[in-house]
Amino acid sequence: MSKEELLNNISEALKSKFHGDIERIEMQYDFPVFTVNKEKIHEIISFLHSDPELNFHFLTDLTGIQTPDEKHLGVVYHLHNMPKNWRIRLKTFMPMTHPEVSTISDIYSGANWMERETFDFFGIRFIGHPNLKRILNMDEMDYFPMRKEYPLEDQAREDKSDKMFGR
Amino acid sequence: MSKEIQHRTKLEIAKSPEGLEGPGFFATSLDQAVGLARKNSLWPLPFATSCCGIEFMATMASHYDLGRFGAERLSFSPRQADLLMVMGTISKKMGPILRQVYEQMAEPRWVLSVGACASSGGIFDTYSVLQGIDRIIPVDVYVPGCPPRPEQIIDGILKIQELVQNESSRRRNSEEYTKMLNSYGIE
Numbered sequence: 001m002s003k004e005e006l007l008n009n010i011s012e013a014l015k016s017k018f019h020g021d022i023e024r025i026e027m028q029y030d031f032p033v034f035t036v037n038k039e040k041i042h043e044i045i046s047f048l049h050s051d052p053e054l055n056f057h058f059l060t061d062l063t064g065i066q067t068p069d070e071k072h073l074g075v076v077y078h079l080h081n082m083p084k085n086w087r088i089r090l091k092t093f094m095p096m097t098h099p100e101v102s103t104i105s106d107i108y109s110g111a112n113w114m115e116r117e118t119f120d121f122f123g124i125r126f127i128g129h130p131n132l133k134r135i136l137n138m139d140e141m142d143y144f145p146m147r148k149e150y151p152l153e154d155q156a157r158e159d160k161s162d163k164m165f166g167r
Numbered sequence: 168m169s170k171e172i173q174h175r176t177k178l179e180i181a182k183s184p185e186g187l188e189g190p191g192f193f194a195t196s197l198d199q200a201v202g203l204a205r206k207n208s209l210w211p212l213p214f215a216t217s218c219c220g221i222e223f224m225a226t227m228a229s230h231y232d233l234g235r236f237g238a239e240r241l242s243f244s245p246r247q248a249d250l251l252m253v254m255g256t257i258s259k260k261m262g263p264i265l266r267q268v269y270e271q272m273a274e275p276r277w278v279l280s281v282g283a284c285a286s287s288g289g290i291f292d293t294y295s296v297l298q299g300i301d302r303i304i305p306v307d308v309y310v311p312g313c314p315p316r317p318e319q320i321i322d323g324i325l326k327i328q329e330l331v332q333n334e335s336s337r338r339r340n341s342e343e344y345t346k347m348l349n350s351y352g353i354e
Contacts (some may be wrong), residue, residue, distance in 0.1 A: 137295060138260040145294040153292045156302070160292065 006086055007032040015056060018044055028089075035091045041075075042102040045090065048079060049107050056081050056088070059104070062114035064098040064122035065091075070148050073099045073124055094124075121146035181207050202332040205249070205275070207237035209324075209331065212248035212272070214265060216255030219282035219314040221256050226317040236324055245271040250327060251304075256284040257297045269304045270353060274339045277330065279323050280306045283313040295314055 001009070010032060011025045021044070024035035036044055048056040060078035067074065077090040094101060103126040105111040115126040116135040123144035126132055135139065145149050158164075186195030205243075215223055227233050227241070239269055242248035245268045257265055269278070280300055283289035286309045288298035300306060307330055309325035338344055347354055 136260075138262075141259075141294075150294075152294065154288065154294055154296065154298050157288060157298050158293050159287055 001086075002085070003027065003030055003032065006088070010034070010048075010054065010086075010088060013051070014044065014047075014085050017047060031087070031089055033089045035093070038092045038094050038101055041077075041090070041092045042104060042107075045079070045104050046076065046107055047118060048088075054081065054086075055083065056086070059108040059114075060087070062104075062111055062118065064118040064124055064146070066096075066122065066146070066148055067093070068132055068148075072098055073122055075101055075118065075124060077104070098126045100127055101125075102127050105129055120144070123147065194310075198334075198336050201336060202334060206328045206332040209236075209238040209327070210240055210241050210242040210248050211238050211250040211252050211324075212245055213270070214251060214253045214255075214268065216257065217284065219254035219285065222314045222317055223252065223281065223320060226320045228322040231317040231321065233321065233324065236321070236328065238324060245269075246273060248272055249276060249331075251276065251278045252281060253278065253300050254283045256289065256291055257300055258295050259297050260282070260295070262297050264302050265300060265351075266303045275331075275334070277307045277327050279308050279310065279327055280302060281310045281320055281323065282315055283311065288310065289313060293323050303351065304353075305347060 004027070007025070007027055011022070011034070014022050014034065014036075018036070018040055021037040022034060022039040023037060024033075026033050026035075045056075048054050056079040057159040058080040060080045062078070063076050063077075065074040065076055066072070072093045073096055074091055078087065079090065080087050092101065097130055099122070101124060103115060105112070105115060105126070106128070110133060112130070115129055116132060117134055118124050119126060119129075120134045121144055133139070137145065145152070178195050181203060183193070184195050184199035186199070187194055188194075192272045205269075213220070213223055225231060235237070238250070245251070249272075251269060251272060254264065269276070278300075280286045284291060284296070285300050286306075288296050290313070292298070297303070308323050310319050312325075345354070
């Protein structure tokens, strides 16, 4: 099955069940991408996972994203059907003021640590996650370093100030 | 034709400190005798986290052979080590562990910071990396380089040896020393 056929197949299956919650369907760099309603993400992924035809039984990746206007946070899901080698990507967006989305760690156990990482770096709260705490950064960290409003550099650095270069 | 190997035949041994000498006796100060012994029998604890650690392995191996300077025996227990060699990037999450290792070492103890990352954070000017280990523990000698060559690490060890030899036996009990440790929040 070609990528276009896959895109059409899945969008038909999704549209028949979740009409109105599928906000955008597109082919990005030869990869089918579906932007969906945040409130329905658990239902949609659950359907993709358990439907015997679609059978997306493997979660390749889950990560966060922030839009360049700094108004929205998003979560990106990469799903894989290994027997047929189908890969799709799901995106869902939420306002910065209310970064909450349902967990999918009850569907894919592998999502547990990925959601913790996304929380660690973007501050997205996964409702229903069994153990939502920082995983990579130190527990004392009081901000979310991958968000654009925080500087990437360590502010304690002294040897890069102008006086070190005679300026 | 292979090059003929030059063996070094003139060997030097550690020189005895200044003192009073006569037939059957030699008198010197305790500081100097202890300094001489400590200097030539350092037990380093390698805390190697990245590429500087690889250079250190070369330093310990036969070609550069740190054993020539009496630091043959690496101590992998902090309780028996004299010298903490920090080699590589220390992340902020690793910081408390490094500090614990330092606190577990018995006095007298010295710290050698090898490479740009351990000394200042190096190229990793980022939220997750400690910007120099001297933010959490006192450092005696810094070795620059990214990574430094084994010769530079040896040079750092020789500088440490100088400090070890010339250290007064009262230094570790002095008020200034306690104050210095307290400024790092130790004890």
